[in-house]
Amino acid sequence: MRVIYPLRRRLRLVLGLWLLLTAGSRPVFAQTPACELFALDAPTPRNRGFFGSRASVSERFAIAGADVDAYGGEPGKAHIYEYVGGVWVPRQTLSAPGTVPFDAFGHHVYIDDNTALVAADNYTRPGTPALGRGVVYVYTRQGTQWVQTGLLVNPSSTITGFGWSLAKSGTDVVVGCGYNGTQNFAVHVFRQPAVPTQPWTLVATLTPPVGGVTGYDYGYSVAIQGDQLVVGALDAFSRGQSAAYFYQRNSAGTWQQSQVEIYPNQSRAGMSVALYGNYAAVGADSNGGVRIYERAAGRWRLLQTLFSPDTPGRYGFTVAMNARLLLVSNTFDNRFGSAAGVVYRYELAGGSWQLRRRYYAPQARGGDALGTWVAVDHQSNNFILGAPGRLVGGIAEAGQAFVQWAPAVLPAGPFCTDAPAVALQATATGGVWAGPGIQNAQTGLFDPAQAGPGTHQVTYALTAGGCTFRDTLRLTVTPRLRINRPPFPALSCARDTTVVLSATVAGGTWLGAGISNAQTGTFRPWLAGPGRHLITYQLPAGTLACGSQDTFSLVVRPAAVRVLSLPPTLSCARDTVLQLRATPAGGTWSGPGISNAATGLFSSAAAGPGRHRLTYRLTAAGACGGQDTVSILVRPQPVRVLSLPPTLCRTDTVLQLRATPAGGTWRGRGIADARQGVFSASAAGPGRHVLYYEAGTGACRAADSVAVVIAPVAAPALTPASPLVLRCGQLTGQLSLAQPQPAGTRFDWQYGALPGGPWQSAGADNGQPTYQAAQPGWYRVRVLRGSCAAVSPPTELRVEPQQPLTVPNVFTPNGDQVNDVFELRLQYPRTFRLQVFNRWGREVFSSVKADEFWTGAGAPAGVYYYLWRYSTDCEPAERVVKGTVTLVR
Structure with a gap:
């Protein structure tokens, strides 16, 4: 018999359980009614078969693993049951072809209405596709038979115990590994194919961060629901700190760690995990409590910690949850004997999970180990409890599982009072509905209008197998928000009529012109003013109502105000004063030219030329009141400069400017006499000067202009x-x-x-x-x-005259300052090169500078040959001159 590490680990678990099973039992004194817990037995119970060590349940099917091969006697099994007419009927026993003892087939199981998963986490075969220990068998329901359609193999060649933990949500399956007190573990996420016989896809391999004090026994427990996933890291041997890792799938389909919760050393938190919706549970079997987390704004926060309501034992050994209930087991509860076990049921109420009841095995006794595994269906209220230590038919540790088939009412609502009737749904049909708004007890037809606003409790009762099952649903019916529209009196700015508005739902805020009290909805025309006004009624966030706002409009008629004066056309040539009239009296005038707002005096000189809009406004309280307008035209006084715009080049020029009408004044740079229009170019200076002629007074003052340019001739260069x-x-x-x-x-x-x-x-x-x-x-x-x-x-x-070119044929370097050098003078040199050779053709002097000549230094007397190349500004083409020169000492 092969003995390998995962087997030793499993034997320690079984041995610990065996020691508990051998403890003495106590007399039975309180039991869970058998009608609530339906007992499942293995078709052929076996000694130490540990049936129910792992189990799963759906709306219709249940599966229980029999991890019998932990002792090596024979391969493990998994048994499938179907709920039919109030009883659970054995349908099929699963066993993988070629399985052998120690494979641990059935150590973990999962089932929904179409797929079953069975893990063999100690599976090892040379030459098989599995690269390491552990596989998960996939079965698909085809009619009445469950057929193997797939095999999930361990993707790792170094990590063992693949299949130790298992969870499924939709088409996602997450598989965890075993534990050995190290950080060398991983969790694998697979995607189920659309065609059962097609391969499954490995979409993610999750591992703990390298280093640190967490991650020991990562993957000991797993839970998945939708786009959320939780992995427990038990730290079974207290090497560091226990932890729970939270993951979220992003929009690209990638699983990313969103949070990690770290717990004290030896807390054993992560022994079990559960997840549904916005709630997660992390169990710790060392009496450290079960931590409940709530997800809000993308983060998980600790909501509450549950502790054993009875003797400590190992509260939190396993946990399971759905939208309605949370199960927490204490496998070592001793109320009915050592390790008889108990499972606690919690339900969500008032934002926290409250204990509702306890479940014990029927005729419980010591060693039952009820709660070794708990599972709950995410759709219905069905749950299953494993008791692998149960004595069945005199066979020790054969094991049992207990199922509660509890049809659940599916969530519905909230409804509006004007919504049509809807048929309520449950996970099982054939029951009777009762409660406010139920129009048909058999179909569950619910009419929100008949129920009326408020929260109503509806009950669904179903009798099956001699048992009656009940579930309740709280339905919320909210009123449709509407502003009440009773007949209103005619509203006018002539009188301030107060109107109090109301709506079908109280507690909101009124907004709009004319609202004097936002809470009571008081409306006053004098505050609103004339016109059509949109009034809005807004409910605060979180108010239970259909719709958050409604609007309607109110019309306020203006007061009649009229100007009586019909003024003539006026001119700026003379200052005309008018007395304006309007009705009713008591208003004020405004606009250009109004010298007295109360009496309505208008001055054309003060207004100036143009068409002027004058307003008579009767002011009342608030925005009300009225106004009328009149238009008065004041013609401008024509002002024109008669002098043509000149351009002057002499700065001594004096001009006499002319304009009409006479009597105005000139202004601008260079004006020497503003009345006579005398302009001095010398005073203005060079440039362009705009000169203005202005005539008239007040706003009627008018002007014309002329430009004078002074542009003296600049000295040329x-x-x-x-x-x-x-x-x-x-x-x-x-x-x-x-x-x-x-x-x-x-x-x-x-x-x-x-x-x-x-x-x-x-x-x-x-x-x-x-x-x-x-x-x-x-x-x-x-x-x-x-x-x-x-x-x-x-x-x-x-x-400049041209100098002749001379080449000497002899020179005497004797220091008398006369003919001491062989000098070649050039006028306007451009290029220059002189070479001197002795009679043997050896160069004795060379220069490319036009002012550098041969002094004969170091040369003996004699005849020398020269070669001279040069060019000048006057002769740009290079010339060549050859000859001899005699050096005389």
Whole structure:
């Protein structure tokens, strides 16, 4: 017989259970009625079969594992039962082909109405697809038979105990591994295929973070529901700290850790976990309590901690929950003998889980171990309790499971009072409905209008198998929010009528123009003012009502106000004062030209030219009152400047400006006399000056303008700048203006022998923007535009003569400062290279500088050969000169 580590772990668990089973029992003195707990037995009970060590239940089926092969006697089994006519009928015993003792087939099971899962967490075969220990068998219901359609193998070659924990929600299956006091464990999430025979998909492998004090025995317990998943890390050997890991599936389908809860050392929290909706339970079998968490705003918060209401034992050994109930077991409860076991039922009430009752095995006795496993269906109220230590037919530890078949009323509502009748639903048909609003006791037809607003309790009773099962549902009917619309009196700004508004649901807030009290709904026309006003009634958040707001409108008629005056057309040429009239009296006037708001005096001079809208307003309390308007036209006084806009180039100009009508004033830069309109160009200076002529008074004052431009001629500049040099035999040089001149400019070029003159006309080619100068001396240009002129600074013209090129044929470097060097002088050199060779062709001197010559230093007297290449500004093409020169010492 092979003995491997997971087997030793399992034997320790069974041995501990066996020690409890051998304890003495106590007399039976209180039992759970047999009608509530239906006992399931293995078709063939076996000694130490431990039937019910794991179990699962759905609306229609139940499954119980018989982990008999923990002792190695024979392979384990899993038994399926179906609820028919009030009793649970054995339908099929599952056993995998080729299973052998120690595979632990049936150690964990799950069932819904179409799929069954059976784990063999110690399965190991050489040459099989399994890479490590453990597999999960998948069965699919086909008619009345359950057929194996899949096999989930351990994805890891190093992690053992695959299938130790197991949970399913929808098409998601989560599989945990065993425990050995290390952090080397994982949880695997698989997706069920649409076709049962197709392979399952591994969608996630979850592991605890590396290092730290948590993660020991990660995956000992698992729970999944929808997009939420919880993994318990028991830390069975107190190596660190127990923990519960919370995961959430995001919109991309990826499971991400959202939270981790860490518990004290030796707390054994995570021994069991359960999850449904926004609630999660984490059990700890060391009497540390069962922690209940609630999810809000994306986070799990500790809601409450449940402790054993009786003797401690190992409260929290297993937990299970759905939307209606929470089961917590204490397998080692000793009320009916050591380890008889008890299961506590809690229900959600008032935002917390409250203890409702206890379940004991029928004819309970010591060693039953009731609650070794508990499971509850997520749809109905069905649950199953495992008691693997039960004595069955004289067979020790054969085991039993107890099922409560309890049809559940499916959630419904809330309803509005005007909603149509709806048929209530339960997980099992054939019962009788009763309660407010029930129109048909057999079909469960519920009429919200008949029930009326409020919370109503509806009961569903179903008799089956000699037992009557009941479930209740609290239905909320809320009224439809409406603003009451009784006949209202005609509302007008002529009188302040108070109206009190109301709605079908109290407690809201009134909003809108005219509301003087938001809580009582008091409306006053004088606050609203004339017009149609939208009134809103808004309920606070959380109010039970159909609809959160309603609106309606009220019309307030304006008061009649009328202007009586029909004023004539007025002019700014004279100041006319009018007395305006309106009805009723007591109002105020406003608008341009109103000099007295109470009497309605209007002045055309104060208003100014244009069409003026004058308002007579009768002010009442609040927004009410009335108004009327009248329009008065005041024609402007024509003001016009008669002088044409000039452009001046002389700053000594004085202008006499003219405008109409007479009697006005001038203003602007350069105005020397505001009354006479005298303008001085010298006072204004160069530039464009806008001059204004104004006539009239008050708002009727009018103006016209004229622009005067003073643009003196700027002194021109010549290019090139002085001097202009003629070289290399040039006969003339061109002079031009540095800046372009405007069209119409005239040019007078002048010549002088000296820079200060006297100046005379330059002669030929005069009158153009450029001039070809030939005679040495000084030149300037005089530019003329109209009657204005300006002269440029003078520019000198120089003529440089060409020097002849001479090459000496002898030189005497004796230091007398006469003919001491072989000197080659160039005028305007551009390039230069001189090489001197002795009679053997050896170079004795070389230079590329036009002012560096051969001094003969270190050379003996004699004849030398030279090669000279050069170019100048006057001769840009390179020339070559060869010859000899004699050095005389």
